[in-house]
Amino acid sequence: xxxxxxxxxxxxxxxxxNVDALFIFLLIVSGLMSLLIFSALxxxxxxxxxxxxxxxxxxxxxxxxxxxxxxxPFMVFMVIFVWGAVVFFKSRTPPRDSTEVYVVAKQWMxxxxxxxxxxxxxxxxxxxxxxxxxxxxxxxxxxxxxxxxFRMKQDVLPGRYTLAWFRAxxxxxxxxxxxxxxxxxxxxxxGSIIVMEPAQFEAWMSGSPAGPLSASGEKIFAExxxxxxxxxxxxxxxxxxxxxxxxxxxxxxGRTITADENYIRESILDPGSxxxxxxxxxxxxxxxxxxxxxxxxxxxxxxSLSQPVATSTRTAAATQQDNSRAAGSQVQ
Ligand code: CUA
Numbered sequence: 064x065x066x067x068x069x070x071x072x073x074x075x076x077x078x079x080x081n082v083d084a085l086f087i088f089l090l091i092v093s094g095l096m097s098l099l100i101f102s103a104l105x106x107x108x109x110x111x112x113x114x115x116x117x118x119x120x121x122x123x124x125x126x127x128x129x130x131x132x133x134x135x136p137f138m139v140f141m142v143i144f145v146w147g148a149v150v151f152f153k154s155r156t157p158p159r160d161s162t163e164v165y166v167v168a169k170q171w172m173x174x175x176x177x178x179x180x181x182x183x184x185x186x187x188x189x190x191x192x193x194x195x196x197x198x199x200x201x202x203x204x205x206x207x208x209x210x211x212x213f214r215m216k217q218d219v220l221p222g223r224y225t226l227a228w229f230r231a232x233x234x235x236x237x238x239x240x241x242x243x244x245x246x247x248x249x250x251x252x253x254g255s256i257i258v259m260e261p262a263q264f265e266a267w268m269s270g271s272p273a274g275p276l277s278a279s280g281e282k283i284f285a286e287x288x289x290x291x292x293x294x295x296x297x298x299x300x301x302x303x304x305x306x307x308x309x310x311x312x313x314x315x316x317g318r319t320i321t322a323d324e325n326y327i328r329e330s331i332l333d334p335g336s337x338x339x340x341x342x343x344x345x346x347x348x349x350x351x352x353x354x355x356x357x358x359x360x361x362x363x364x365x366x367s368l369s370q371p372v373a374t375s376t377r378t379a380a381a382t383q384q385d386n387s388r389a390a391g392s393q394v395q
Contacts, residue, residue, distance in 0.1 A: 280364025
């Protein structure tokens with residue numbers, strides 16, 4: 064239905080149908096209500112028009128009538144609320160096992176990095192039918208990542224990560240817009256989402272020699288000397304990062320929080336703000352020392368420490384880590 068109706072953009076994601084159904088429902092309810100109100104308006108205007116010798120009478124209230132016009136709209140609003148909440152939570156919660164893409168917005172372009180290592184600018188290639196989670200941040204001002212055909216829009220803020228996800232359902236090329244006024248070239252901050260068949264996508268992916276993002280992260284982790292304190296073999300001055308991602312962390316001040324992307328990011332840039340229970344706030348800040356891209360790589364690396372060791376890249380990376388650990392301790 065409405066597939067060729069020019070009022071709606073292409074419908075190319077798993078969420079698009081749900082969003083449209085809710086939107087159409089709201090349109091119909093609003094339309095019916097407007098019709099009801101305007102009909103009553105016209106009817107009463109005619110029925111009670113001014114006539115010579117006829118005077119207005121006081122009308123007493125009617126409980127059944129008042130109950131009806133309170134309860135019926137209440138039910139309608141509850142339907143809209145529950146339906147809207149379901150659609151909202153679904154679109155806010157990236158499924159587990161989503162493919163991850165890191166997005167860095169800046170005046171005026173989109174930089175995208177697949178966790179497998181491919182980098183793109185103003186273009187994002189994704190396969191049909193796979194859940195894609197976007198981990199987004201901005202280098203300067205607020206932008207907003209908007210793909211009309213996916214019915215997906217999320218503000219992208221400086222200084223923190225915001226998340227979004229989609230599952231493309233139809234191969235094709237779709238618009239990517241910036242939907243938050245961000246300066247002179249805001250209207251030029253556009254791009255394309257290229258949805259490919261899985262086989263075609265695999266071919267595209269293998270066209271790039273870049274290693275996985277977590278491997279770059281591991282290199283940075285070693286270069287910055289993080290390995291000297293965050294050790295997996297012996298207790299170091301910092302917590303062991305193996306297996307922490309997505310798990311609750313007990314803090315020094317008694318709070319418990321989940322180690323998500325934003326927590327890792329904050330721990331790198333502002334280490335003193337949430338110190339893990341049992342550790343001292345001795346870690347220096349890396350604010351200004353790492354770029355957004357490097358931060359993303361570090362986050363991807365810490366995340367990879369919580370994934371089952373299965374891939375050969377992880378094994379190679381682990382060996383490299385041991386080597387850099389040895390190098391690091393010599394420097395110490
Ligand atoms: Cu970026 Cu508008």
